Amino acid sequence: MNGIPAPATRAGVAEAWGLSPQARFAHLGNGLINRTLLVTDDGRRRVLQCLNTHVFRDPALVMRNCHAVTAHLGRERAAGRYGYSVLELVPTLAGEPAAVLDDGTWWRMYDHVPDTRTHETADTPATAFEAGRGFGAFAAALTSLGPDAVGEVIPHFHDPVRRFDAFRKALDDDRAGRATEAKATCNAALAFADVLPHWRSLREQGLAWRVTHNDCKLNNLLFDASGHAVCVIDLDTVMPGSVLFDFGDMCRTMLSPVPEDSIELDRVVVRHDYFEALARGYVEGSGEMLTALERDNLAFAARLIVGVIGLRFLTDYLDGDRYFRIAHPTHNLERARNQFALYAALTRDADALQALVP
Ligand code: GN1
Ligand code: MG
Secondary structure, three states: OOOOOHHHHHHHHHHHHOOOOOOOEEEOOOOOEEEEEEEEEEOOOOOOOOOOOOOOOHHHHHHHHHHHHHHHHHHHHHOOOOOEOOOEEEEEOOOOOEEEEEOOOEEEEEEOOOOOOOOOOOOOOHHHHHHHHHHHHHHHOOOOOOHHOOOOOOOOOOOOHHHHHHHHHHEEEEEEEOOOOHHHHHHHHHHHHHHHHHHHHHHHHHOOEEOOOOOOOOHEEEEOOOOEEEEEEOOOEEEEEEEEHHHHHHHHHHHOOOOOOOOHHHHHHOOOOHHHHHHHHHHHOOOEEEEEEEOOHHHHHHHHHHHHHHHHHHHHHHOOOOOOOOOOHHHHHHHHHHHHHHHHHHHHHHHHOOOOOO
């Protein structure tokens, strides 16, 4: 699924964007949902993506959101209020934001941002600071985009109550017959019930609802060779939400020294100096944006989102791997084990972490 597209697909894409017969396609990135390719044609490099329409049920809405966000950020940048690069959608020759091929697949293209790379884990606190600052600036720049400017591409995406209910249902149903093998991890996941009362109370206290990215993992940010954050990518899940979702995902992918699917569970630890750098970067990058309620819950955000994503991996494992791309049969279970090890460490350290927020 992740290889070079079939000749008919290449021909359809070439026709839509006017590519030459010499265009070369190569696999790019590590996303778990969409399929991403680098297209080199006539000396130009572009990023071509096939939208996963099983996950994104309304791909036209995804494209409208991407367009609304990139256009807004472009204006903010031109006005000197946003200091980062902005993804540039490349319309088809017909002027459409995406091409729908004869087989029903949805494809879209971005300009490639030159001389950049992604990181799967943070190797120094400076990387966490840069990421926090970059995603913080992104969030702040979107505050001037009205919440109605983007639609809810995946309803209830980070809703912890629904994710917990979906997990318990998958455990009850046990449709793939894997509940016994996953028992210890499922027991760990049941501890997630602990965060739900506090989440409900945050909503009752009027937690701000903003336009958020909703997938702020470290590898959704491009860095230059000197280690500076350059451009936020993967805008498909931009929709109304809480900044706690975004900050939580940064913690999820930067506090531990190992990636989300590492099976070296004794290496899954919370690095306090990375949290301190990340929080400092986020506060600096987001300027005046954070409310006291948001700021006081940045460590809670880490538990919330690590737990939510852990539940999603485990639910998918119990369901028979219908959602996330996997490389081997126990991949989702390994991801879930990793995330619940991180969740336990974050629960232990919550107060000490929150005390590091500037
Ligand atoms: C997916 O597509 P990708 O890899 O950037 C997922 C995120 C998860 C992440 C886990 C639309 O993101 O929510 O946190 O995998 N995206 C969607 O690595 O479900
Ligand atoms: Mg994504």
